[in-house]
Amino acid sequence: MSVTEQARRARAAANELATATRTVKDGALRAMADALVARTPEIVTANDADLAAGREAGLSTALLDRLALNPERIAGMADGLRQMAALPDPVGEVVRGGTLPNGLELRQIRVPFGVVGIIYEARPNVTADAAGICLKSGNAVLLRGSSSAVRSNTAIVAALRDAVTDAGLPADAVQLLDATSRESVKELMRARGLVDVLIPRGGASLIRTVVEESTVPVIETGVGNCHVYVDAAADLDKALAVVLNAKTQRLSTCNTAESLLVHADVAPAFLPRVLAAFAEAGVTVHGSPEVAAFSDAVVPATDEDYETEYLSADISAAVVESLDAAVAHIRRYGTGHTEAIVTDSAAAARDFVARVDAAAVMVNASTRFTDGGEFGFGAEIGISTQKLHARGPMGLPELTSTKYVVTGDGHIRG
Amino acid sequence: MSVTEQARRARAAANELATATRTVKDGALRAMADALVARTPEIVTANDADLAAGREAGLSTALLDRLALNPERIAGMADGLRQMAALPDPVGEVVRGGTLPNGLELRQIRVPFGVVGIIYEARPNVTADAAGICLKSGNAVLLRGSSSAVRSNTAIVAALRDAVTDAGLPADAVQLLDATSRESVKELMRARGLVDVLIPRGGASLIRTVVEESTVPVIETGVGNCHVYVDAAADLDKALAVVLNAKTQRLSTCNTAESLLVHADVAPAFLPRVLAAFAEAGVTVHGSPEVAAFSDAVVPATDEDYETEYLSADISAAVVESLDAAVAHIRRYGTGHTEAIVTDSAAAARDFVARVDAAAVMVNASTRFTDGGEFGFGAEIGISTQKLHARGPMGLPELTSTKYVVTGDGHIRG
Structure with missing residues (x-):
């Protein structure tokens, strides 16, 4: 399936997700956690295959360590999802509000972005983290992991999607993009109108490429001198x-x-x-x-x-x-x-x-x-080093936009 | 002077402006208003020349009307600047804050973006408005108006810069870019690192071009179906x-x-x-x-x-x-x-x-x-139709970023 088609499906899923209640979303997060634990053997097997291929390809010990999963690490991913379920829902929060002189009631409320694209490198735990934080904030996510983790990520996402479906939400809220071709990144960067924001997580050169080539709005993360x-x-x-x-x-x-x-x-x-x-x-x-x-x-x-x-x-x-x-x-x-x-x-x-x-x-x-956990945000999708939208550690509110809701009684402008 | 050189000067001015007090900035806004009124004859003469050139070039009556300035319209621009002086300063506002479990004091405060680029079409009143709202929010501004208003904008910016200098702030806080070449827009769109945000105000095709070609982060404005x-x-x-x-x-x-x-x-x-x-x-x-x-x-x-x-x-x-x-x-x-x-x-x-x-x-x-004035914002730089950073009418707070300030007593992470 093309990235554009996946993005279209994500958009449709996002429309459903935007009005999902906290109860339903938290239920999905807990189901996702349970699924990861229940399907640990399958995930570990997939990870073993990634590790074997990585060793063959001559990956460094450090990279292999980042790539490696075991039952404890998978349990850690599940715990992260359960903790997200306990965090307040940012969607619907009234950011400001009041009554205008003409009697119009103005409220600015948090709404999900819609579709979030995340491009990231080796660690497969990011797959579950990112899926969870996006789902909690009402966003569908397109995950573009690294090719070295493709089998692990496929197994993880399969478990997550089944859990999302069981919880009554659309499976396409969580989708993995083809990690074996560079085309999928290019297509993602050009999916303006279908993808609302792109978050590259990784080295300086990945981030520079995305910033320079993407027509989808980007949140730059992570380079710290x-x-x-x-x-x-x-x-x-x-x-x-x-x-x-x-x-x-x-x-x-x-x-x-x-x-x-x-x-x-x-x-x-x-x-x-x-x-x-x-x-x-x-x-x-x-x-x-x-x-x-x-x-x-x-x-x-x-x-x-x-x-x-x-x-x-x-x-x-x-x-x-x-x-x-x-x-x-x-x-x-x-x-x-x-x-x-x-x-x-x-x-x-x-x-x-x-x-x-x-x-x-x-x-x-x-x-x-400087860390979402240390700052008390409970969950973090990365650390923004740009000035637009979000700066510093990004938690759940940073994955939302806002909408003005203006209520009148037949008000017209004079 | 190249746009890049102007952007460098804007960056230096922005460093000064970022720590200017509200008193100084409001003084500059009032001086800018006074200068526009005092130099009305000079501005009207320049505008007459723009209008004559516009008629020769066959501009429509509607465009000529948008371009036209007279003492009343100039007084209106001055009033706008004086009203901005009366608005609260967004810079320094504590957006959130508290004490972390380890005793670290965390504050997220509003800070200026730094350098804002604005690309806009015929109306020369936008020149004073944009300069005022950027100065009030602590940002240096690079103004790229339309070639049809080049004489009017030059006269307005000359008056504004003199007033800014008299008020003790750097003149390069307000700069006009070459409006006669397309190169200046291209250079502005590529000035990533020197320019923090670009706001195109105008027709759909201008906005599309900027969104697609700019490596500087963009706030999309205005198309409304x-x-x-x-x-x-x-x-x-x-x-x-x-x-x-x-x-x-x-x-x-x-x-x-x-x-x-x-x-x-x-x-x-x-x-x-x-x-x-x-x-x-x-x-x-x-x-x-x-x-x-x-x-x-x-x-x-x-x-x-x-x-x-x-x-x-x-x-x-x-x-x-x-x-x-x-x-x-x-x-x-x-x-x-x-x-x-x-x-x-x-x-x-x-x-x-x-x-x-x-x-x-x-x-x-x-x-x-849907309007900054109607919403009670007092000043508006445009209406964002994107989801990142700002959505809807953008007032002074929307022209700021934030900074986390974390204060400890030799705190280290365990």
Whole structure:
């Protein structure tokens, strides 16, 4: 079936889903969870075949690990769906409302987008997550996973669709697109009018392609060249804890710190400590000459280092003469994801927050907190780094649009 | 100067504007208003030259009227700017906030987009309006007006920039792009990273081009194939008033009704009345055979008629067998702008509101009410017909993004 035909079916399903009650949608989510658990053997078998093909194709151990499913991971996917059932329904929420001077009653209410397309890479758990969050927000979803996970995703989606049908909703609310051809991505990007929004989740090059080629509106996610700036007025113990956590708590996430900026006033006191800690943690520091002055282990930083989202045990580092210089550096190299300042100066914190333009600005906190779970959203479909529609972690409300409902009694405009 | 260079300057201006206080911004708006009034002779002279060139180029009387400025119209532009100064500043508004279980303080606050590009057609009053609404919301603006208004727009922008400078803000917050070449539009559409959002205001073909070719995120505006559905349970006096107002109160606006759907049960009672009223108002009805049965003046409707946003004294009309059929017709031909039902049945109203997917749904009210002024927004930059970011009339908050500010005390993620 062509992507266009699948999108048409999704549109029809979306029309039904838009008016489904929370009770019915939550019932479907629980049925989806049950189906994943019940059909674990079938999913694991499919996953084994993907893993075997992946090993044959020479996938890295890291990629194979992301691809791998076992009964515990499948149970985790099911738990995620059950948790979504417990979250409030964003659809129907009145965002603003009131009575106009002429007596017209105005309400702006949340409605589903309609059809959401998601393009993502290896992890098959995203399949269940994305299906769940879209269904809960009343959207039909078109899932375009990676070819390396095609058997796993097919087994997962088969289970989910049966559960959706059993719950009385249209199976086409959840559809998998052909992952073996690039054509399906192209067709999806051109399905304007049938697909309401496209969310690419993956590496920078995937996101760039989608942003440049899609006529369907896109929500850009995930590229994070995040900085921690240690201010002249920083508590250096807190700074050390925040910097280490931001870099090393998990290396390959978009909210991981990739660059350290240290105010010149505290560089002599702070850099030896942080460089020693990084050395112990196995992190390579790519630093300016001012940083390298404190340790032979520092690798000279190039301009490219400051632009790089390493996603590895590497960090770039520079000494800055002022908060102004830190802000200028971040404006030049930052990707607008998460930027942090460590300072005990209220004025410095206020200034940094006001002038740094990013989805999230942290004051005395690790960049790793930019996360739907940490923010208390309960579910997350990705972290938007664009300014339109949604910025930062996207939960259920971010998967909705709004509609104005205006009620009168034969009102006409004079 | 190239558009890219202008966009760079706008970006620098936006950085200053983002932290400007409301007092300073409102002072600039009032100075802009004063400058327009003080420099009326210069603006009128420039406009006379545009009008003369327009007449020579054979512009229609309607277009020449839209292009024309006089001291009253200029005073109206100035008043608009003064009214914007009285509106609340959207920047800094806390959209949501609270304290997380770990003690982190989370606030989501409104911030300007940064740089907004606006592509618009003849009316030079849009120049002052757009500059004002962007400045008030903390955004630098790149204005790409039509070539027919180039002298008027140049004079207006010169006055506005001087006023912005006098008020202590960077002149490059308001810039006019070259209106004589198509290249400037192309460059603007490719200025991703420098321009945060592009708003095309104009005809369907301009909007389609921008949507398809822009890599800068776009907010689609304005195309409205709006329907009025007269339900079986309609009060026919109210229905007549609403239908006539929706079609004839102003012919060329996007919220004007372009199509009438009448339930078969009330067609015999309603159609003769509405057809007579349309005949008297000089409106041509393009109707299905069921409609034509009631008047010889009805022109047969083609499928194209049902798709057409006439913006003229024409309306398409059809008889439908049910509310379901009305919804199906609207889903097929509607553009998601404004759809109206006239009914005294609460069940029918509820059903129509739930199932019709549009920026605004009117119950017993004219489609003409979809308007920032009518909704009480005080200022409007256009009416979005897309689902992403903003839907319906866009006021000041719709010209902002948000930023999460997270404050801790050395918090790290465990």
